[in-house]
Amino acid sequence: MKTVHFIRHGETEQNAQKVWQGHTDTPLNKKGLEQAKLLSERISSRVTKVYSSDLKRASQTASFLSSSPVLRDNLREINVGDFTGMSVKDTYTSNHEIFQSLKNDSFQFPNGESVKEFKDRVRNELEYIFNQTEEDSETVVVTHGFFIGTAIGLTLGFDTYPFPIGDITNTSISTIVKRETVTQVNKFNDSIHLSKENLDFPAKSKDNAITFIRHGQTDSNLEGIWQGHIDNPLNETGIKEASLLKGLFKSYDLYISSPYKRANQTLSLITENNIEISDELTEMNLGQWEGLTTSEILNKYQENFIEALFINHKTKYGIDGESIHEAGKRVENLISDLEKKKLLMASHGGTIKSAITNLIKSPDSKAASAFTIPNNLGVSCLVPKDNKYFLWSYNVGKIGYENISYNK
Numbered sequence: 001m002k003t004v005h006f007i008r009h010g011e012t013e014q015n016a017q018k019v020w021q022g023h024t025d026t027p028l029n030k031k032g033l034e035q036a037k038l039l040s041e042r043i044s045s046r047v048t049k050v051y052s053s054d055l056k057r058a059s060q061t062a063s064f065l066s067s068s069p070v071l072r073d074n075l076r077e078i079n080v081g082d083f084t085g086m087s088v089k090d091t092y093t094s095n096h097e098i099f100q101s102l103k104n105d106s107f108q109f110p111n112g113e114s115v116k117e118f119k120d121r122v123r124n125e126l127e128y129i130f131n132q133t134e135e136d137s138e139t140v141v142v143t144h145g146f147f148i149g150t151a152i153g154l155t156l157g158f159d160t161y162p163f164p165i166g167d168i169t170n171t172s173i174s175t176i177v178k179r180e181t182v183t184q185v186n187k188f189n190d191s192i193h194l195s196k197e198n199l200d201f202p203a204k205s206k207d208n209a210i211t212f213i214r215h216g217q218t219d220s221n222l223e224g225i226w227q228g229h230i231d232n233p234l235n236e237t238g239i240k241e242a243s244l245l246k247g248l249f250k251s252y253d254l255y256i257s258s259p260y261k262r263a264n265q266t267l268s269l270i271t272e273n274n275i276e277i278s279d280e281l282t283e284m285n286l287g288q289w290e291g292l293t294t295s296e297i298l299n300k301y302q303e304n305f306i307e308a309l310f311i312n313h314k315t316k317y318g319i320d321g322e323s324i325h326e327a328g329k330r331v332e333n334l335i336s337d338l339e340k341k342k343l344l345m346a347s348h349g350g351t352i353k354s355a356i357t358n359l360i361k362s363p364d365s366k367a368a369s370a371f372t373i374p375n376n377l378g379v380s381c382l383v384p385k386d387n388k389y390f391l392w393s394y395n396v397g398k399i400g401y402e403n404i405s406y407n408k
Contacts, residue, residue, distance in 0.1 A: 006176065009142060133178075166393075213347075226294070254338065378398070
């Protein structure tokens with residue numbers, strides 16, 4: 001497996017003013033320099049190879065991670081041409097004509113880059129970076145918000161702007177992993193190095209949001225066993241790590257848990273609010289995989305395993321279990337009865353992946369493999385708007401791929 005962490009540069013004065021920068025060579029402001037320092041304190045131990053856009057705001061951020069980052073102009077932000085220095089809101093987000101032209105790739109920034117040219121550039125650069133990344137290693141790429149959003153959207157299987165994802169925070173980490181020919185989003189918009197309060201970003205600033213947290217570690221997780229409907233409690237590590245999150249999840253209307261011990265314990269440790277129980281949040285029915293390790297599953301059910309996890313989201317896990325599509329629909333049914341409520345839900349890796357895949361309407365071609373299963377205590381947040389769900393964060397928490405049972 002190859003792992004690439006995409007990091008948005010630190011804040012600039014233009015970011016603070018919410019104006020377009022494009023290819024302008026703007027530096028970090030004071031806050032941006034502080035953000036880059038906090039980022040380096042979080043990930044410096046993982047950094048081996050660093051690529052960066054050659055624009056100053058990115059290369060300055062990268063300099064906190066490496067004394068010799070590889071600078072590439074193909075990692076630049078989209079060229080916004082005559083929009084440079086103008087208000088993003090006035091020129092873009094409030095412009096109906098632009099949003100209509102995005103749907104067929106016909107939009108081109110005046111005297112700048114077309115969205116088709118930009119998407120092709122991002123695709124080519126993704127291929128280049130992964131080709132330069134060795135197997136079982138990690139690469140860091142410091143680039144820009146529109147570039148990262150496009151890379152994430154394309155990996156999720158979307159091809160038409162605007163993608164169903166939220167604004168990307170300065171110095172946030174978004175991770176894409178690749179196994180042979182399959183690319184998956186492992187993490188999106190994780191900025192907890194800036195503040196622990198960002199764990200459920202952006203729920204604290206939104207009137208309504210849907211936040212998922214995967215339960216803490218169990219002995220089955222540690223031993224690489226797929227537990228599904230086995231009702232395991234948290235182990236000592238799971239209890240300790242969940243307890244550290246107490247008080248960070250605030251101002252939710254409802255706190256809902258799967259009935260299984262590992263999820264209910266987790267939510268009870270992080271909040272003192274009343275907890276409702278819903279069977280719709282149980283882990284996926286794993287069928288004949290239940291209680292097996294990944295190696296055992298591959299020995300007995302390799303074709304079914306590959307089909308269900310990476311190819312067809314309607315293929316049942318474990319031959320006679322549940323599919324990603326089915327698990328996602330039951331969570332959607334739960335949420336549909338709780339419209340306009342801010343929800344914190346403790347659930348399980350397979351169910352959370354399935355729910356988010358379904359809620360953002362990942363294309364069928366990528367619905368099985370769009371996301372990795374989130375880590376223990378990984379936090380993911382969606383925001384509803386205009387009868388759609390937008391992903392603002394995924395698997396916020398530990399960096400890297402610590403999902404032990406899946407890896408084994």
